[in-house]
Amino acid sequence: MAKERHLLEKKGYLDAKEIIMLNDLIIGMAGSGGDGIVSAGESLISASAKEGYFAILTKSFGSQIRGGESSCRLRVSTLPVLNPGGTLDVAVVLNWEDFLRFGGELPVGPETIVIYEAKTKVAPDAVPLKVKPATVLAVPLEEMAIKAAGTELAKNNVVLGLLAGWFGLAQKAIIEGIHKKFAKKGADVLAGNDRAFAAGLEYAAQNPFAQDKRLSPPAPGKHASKVLTDGNEMIGAGAIFAGCKFFGGYPITPASEIMQYLQKELYKYGGSVLQAEDEIAGVAAAVGASFAGKKAMTATSGPGLSLKTEVLGLSSLAELPLVCVNVQRGGPSTGMPTKPEQADLFAAAFSSHGDTVRPILAPIGVADCFEVTVEAFNIAEQYQTPVIVLSDQEIAQRKEIVDPVDTSKLSLVDRLRPNAQELENYTRFKLNDTGISPLSHPGMKGGAYLAAGIEHNEKGSPTASGEMHAKMNDKRLNKLNPLKRRQDLFIIEGDADATIGLIAWGSIAGVALEAVRITRAAGIKVKVLVPKLVYPVAEDIYREFFVGLNHCIVVEQSHQGQLHKIIRMWVDTPKGFTAFAKSGANPITPEEVVQKIRALAS
Amino acid sequence: MSADATCSCPTPDTYAAKDFRSTLKPIWCPGCGDFGVVSAVYRALANIGRPPHEIAFISGIGCSSRIPGYTTAYGFNTVHGRALPIAQGIKMASPELLVLAAGGDGDGFSIGGGHVPHAIRRNLDITYLVMDNQIYGLTKGQLSPTSARGTKTPSSLYGSIEDPVNPLLYVLAYGAGFVAQGIPGDMDGLAKLIEEAIRYPGFSFVNIQSPCVTFGNPENQVKAQKAKMKKLADLGHDPTNRLRAMDLASAYSTELYTGVFYKNPNPPETYDSHIKQMQQDLAPQAKPLDQLLPLAT
Numbered sequence: 055m056a057k058e059r060h061l062l063e064k065k066g067y068l069d070a071k072e073i074i075m076l077n078d079l080i081i082g083m084a085g086s087g088g089d090g091i092v093s094a095g096e097s098l099i100s101a102s103a104k105e106g107y108f109a110i111l112t113k114s115f116g117s118q119i120r121g122g123e124s125s126c127r128l129r130v131s132t133l134p135v136l137n138p139g140g141t142l143d144v145a146v147v148l149n150w151e152d153f154l155r156f157g158g159e160l161p162v163g164p165e166t167i168v169i170y171e172a173k174t175k176v177a178p179d180a181v182p183l184k185v186k187p188a189t190v191l192a193v194p195l196e197e198m199a200i201k202a203a204g205t206e207l208a209k210n211n212v213v214l215g216l217l218a219g220w221f222g223l224a225q226k227a228i229i230e231g232i233h234k235k236f237a238k239k240g241a242d243v244l245a246g247n248d249r250a251f252a253a254g255l256e257y258a259a260q261n262p263f264a265q266d267k268r269l270s271p272p273a274p275g276k277h278a279s280k281v282l283t284d285g286n287e288m289i290g291a292g293a294i295f296a297g298c299k300f301f302g303g304y305p306i307t308p309a310s311e312i313m314q315y316l317q318k319e320l321y322k323y324g325g326s327v328l329q330a331e332d333e334i335a336g337v338a339a340a341v342g343a344s345f346a347g348k349k350a351m352t353a354t355s356g357p358g359l360s361l362k363t364e365v366l367g368l369s370s371l372a373e374l375p376l377v378c379v380n381v382q383r384g385g386p387s388t389g390m391p392t393k394p395e396q397a398d399l400f401a402a403a404f405s406s407h408g409d410t411v412r413p414i415l416a417p418i419g420v421a422d423c424f425e426v427t428v429e430a431f432n433i434a435e436q437y438q439t440p441v442i443v444l445s446d447q448e449i450a451q452r453k454e455i456v457d458p459v460d461t462s463k464l465s466l467v468d469r470l471r472p473n474a475q476e477l478e479n480y481t482r483f484k485l486n487d488t489g490i491s492p493l494s495h496p497g498m499k500g501g502a503y504l505a506a507g508i509e510h511n512e513k514g515s516p517t518a519s520g521e522m523h524a525k526m527n528d529k530r531l532n533k534l535n536p537l538k539r540r541q542d543l544f545i546i547e548g549d550a551d552a553t554i555g556l557i558a559w560g561s562i563a564g565v566a567l568e569a570v571r572i573t574r575a576a577g578i579k580v581k582v583l584v585p586k587l588v589y590p591v592a593e594d595i596y597r598e599f600f601v602g603l604n605h606c607i608v609v610e611q612s613h614q615g616q617l618h619k620i621i622r623m624w625v626d627t628p629k630g631f632t633a634f635a636k637s638g639a640n641p642i643t644p645e646e647v648v649q650k651i652r653a654l655a656s
Numbered sequence: 657m658s659a660d661a662t663c664s665c666p667t668p669d670t671y672a673a674k675d676f677r678s679t680l681k682p683i684w685c686p687g688c689g690d691f692g693v694v695s696a697v698y699r700a701l702a703n704i705g706r707p708p709h710e711i712a713f714i715s716g717i718g719c720s721s722r723i724p725g726y727t728t729a730y731g732f733n734t735v736h737g738r739a740l741p742i743a744q745g746i747k748m749a750s751p752e753l754l755v756l757a758a759g760g761d762g763d764g765f766s767i768g769g770g771h772v773p774h775a776i777r778r779n780l781d782i783t784y785l786v787m788d789n790q791i792y793g794l795t796k797g798q799l800s801p802t803s804a805r806g807t808k809t810p811s812s813l814y815g816s817i818e819d820p821v822n823p824l825l826y827v828l829a830y831g832a833g834f835v836a837q838g839i840p841g842d843m844d845g846l847a848k849l850i851e852e853a854i855r856y857p858g859f860s861f862v863n864i865q866s867p868c869v870t871f872g873n874p875e876n877q878v879k880a881q882k883a884k885m886k887k888l889a890d891l892g893h894d895p896t897n898r899l900r901a902m903d904l905a906s907a908y909s910t911e912l913y914t915g916v917f918y919k920n921p922n923p924p925e926t927y928d929s930h931i932k933q934m935q936q937d938l939a940p941q942a943k944p945l946d947q948l949l950p951l952a953t
Binding site for chain 2: 100103104279280281282283287288291294295299300302319321322323324325326328330331332334335336338339340341342343345346347348350364365367368372424455458459461462494495496497498499500501502503504505506507508515516
């Protein structure tokens with residue numbers, strides 16, 4: 055410490071203070087494809103997971119299939135992380151052009167510590183940023199890499215060494231991770247990477263910041279009990295847990311990993327996966343599997359959802375359970391396949407001809423993808439209906455450290471099947487109070503019936519009777535009403551007597567929740583409602599939430615503010631009911647939402 | 657694998673044709689070829705001997721796609737063009753079922769045409785019956801993908817200016833292991849073809865020239881077809897000769913050949929049997945359901 059103080063004095067940083075311990079650190083890095091920036095981010099999150107931290111790693115790429123600019127942002131915390139965060143605490147710039155291309159995805163503020171490649175020859179007081187960060191440091195990354203490892207390829211390990219040294223990140227776990235990653239490359243490469251990492255550490259020790267900031271150690275007792283995963287994998291695992299036995303789909307960004315995970319895993323649990331010839335065949339095969347009595351799923355993204363809609367209608371009319379995951383990306387049409395957006399809500403809710411209601415569930419982060427998927431299967435089976443899960447690119451593809459799923463609190467629902475007595479004179483679409491009639495499947499003696507996309511009577515025979523059509527519409531729509539009373543599918547947080555409210559869903563919910571926590575900590579009364587059941591609209595739950603509100607902002611990532619509009623279709627909303635909505639790929643940060651709340655409170 | 661792998665169950669005489677006839681009255685016009693087709697299906701299923709509840713009969717949309725409802729099997733009258741993917745999903749989920757798919761020429765070779773090659777190359781053990789009448793009957797007589805060039809219909813008032821699909825050549829080219837053609841006028845022959853198709857262990861296809869009495873060519877009705885038909889067996893055709901089969905199939909528009917065009921003498925392993933094998937091989941790797949995702953270590 056004495057030596058450090060000496061160095062500080064020597065460099066003119068005379069006001070060295072106590073070390074600030076952080077519970078939360080946001081690091082953003084950008085470079086060209088070959089710089090290994092994303093790989094460095096992965097090393098950091100793996101190490102953080104081993105140490106017992108929580109974290110979110112989001113990766114972002116240019117539109118090139120290989121190469122081009124790439125970036126990542128890591129938010130690591132001692133507490134569960136709700137969203138990737140806003141302004142960076144630390145920015146690592148390997149190349150200014152690449153860094154600037156990510157714009158709002160890597161926002162730099164006055165407090166950000168900016169570390170950049172000295173080779174870029176930009177003077178610290180002339181960095182091309184809109185704000186003037188207090189700390190800007192040029193580091194000869196490439197030079198250090200070549201000197202330590204004989205190759206510029208090692209510069210990402212220099213970066214890791216710097217970050218570990220400056221911010222107290224898990225050194226041992228990072229080195230172990232690097233060794234695991236490069237194990238096959240031989241002893242020379244390993245030694246070179248070790249030296250590069252050590253050079254970074256050394257540099258950090260020699261060049262301390264005016265204000266030393268360190269990440270607090272993880273919560274005790276949590277060591278090595280975390281899961282490092284992403285939303286797509288969690289959905290796949292949730293499906294297996296739920297008892298899914300069939301998946302039909304077609305490759306599409308950013309949903310393909312669900313199919314890939316299930317292709318690898320589902321056979322182990324007695325199921326199978328069809329990579330179909332197109333999106334329609336994928337969902338059609340899943341409806342077939344459901345007709346055959348098995349729990350079935352398909353997954354896609356926007357364009358695929360458009361193609362699947364007719365078969366989703368078949369699932370509604372034939373009352374066959376089905377889970378359809380739609381990982382939203384920028385749209386319409388091809389849109390922005392690698393960027394998140396929440397603009398498929400209208401499509402999910404309304405893209406069916408005829409009078410149809412199909413439940414829509416939305417996870418708010420990687421952590422709840424598993425149980426939302428299980429819930430989707432439960433609702434599909436319970437109500438014999440298609441259920442759409444609206445995930446998004448952000449949740450689907452970001453890496454996140456989460457607690458292991460506590461499966462003991464999850465229960466599984468299977469469809470109502472006919473008993474022996476009901477099979478004596480089987481009536482597939484029997485009208486009753488619940489609207490839920492026993493569903494047989496091929497192989498069940500006495501249960502044979504005609505499933506169809508055509509309107510039918512109680513026995514399943516085709517009909518053109520208006521009276522019967524009205525009765526069957528009643529059955530199919532009213533059976534879903536109990537869902538609207540499922541309080542457990544809604545998160546409500548904050549002050550019950552608040553006059554300011556927020557509503558947010560999907561990946562933006564975590565932003566709203568954090569904003570509410572920050573503003574409440576500052577003494578502002580505010581509350582937030584997060585629907586995991588996005589549709590049908592749970593009128594009573596919204597009405598109750600609106601009581602006492604003078605202002606209510608729906609925060610969402612779509613140009614039109616789709617949830618804002620859908621709520622208004624069903625519920626009389628308070629006077630100050632507005633949307634704070636942005637098109638996809640324009641991050642909404644907790645800071646922005648905090649500002650909105652503050653403006654309303656003042 | 658024996659050719660009878662699909663029907664390892666009861667003795668063939670357990671069921672009679674009437675056991676497969678439902679009480680639902682067909683909506684077809686009097687004289688429609690599809691009456692003969694459904695009767696042939698009853699007979700074939702009776703000979704196969706699987707109980708009706710172990711049969712899943714899937715169709716798309718069109719007059720002929722009403723057929724599952726007229727049987728006592730589990731029926732699924734789906735959406736236009738999607739019978740094959742739905743049938744494959746059923747077979748994959750429950751490989752023990754006998755799965756039949758059916759539809760018209762529009763269903764199979766126009767709106768659902770993109771699914772046919774994939775059903776063939778995937779080779780699940782299902783049987784696909786197309787009732788080919790060269791017209792759209794349910795929508796009242798428009799041009800179909802198998803309508804001959806020059807055909808005048810309400811949607812081709814000046815005569816069709818495009819060539820028809822040749823269903824036989826199409827499925828042969830994609831490598832189907834069993835390809836046959838029949839007509840309802842030859843009920844015995846058709847029932848036998850359907851039975852043989854079902855017994856074939858893999859994807860099997862029967863094109864049934866089933867005339868439309870209302871909108872079809874008046875000179876190509878059930879009786880006329882019977883006079884026109886030439887049995888491939890009588891011509892001495894060897895159904896293991898795929899090239900010769902393609903040659904004969906090329907005459908789709910001019911000759912009415914009935915019988916088996918091609919039957920693969922060495923049927924390859926089916927997709928469904930691969931699935932069973934993979935499930936067996938991979939089952940030991942299953943993790944406890946509360947530990948599906950590994951802990952970070």
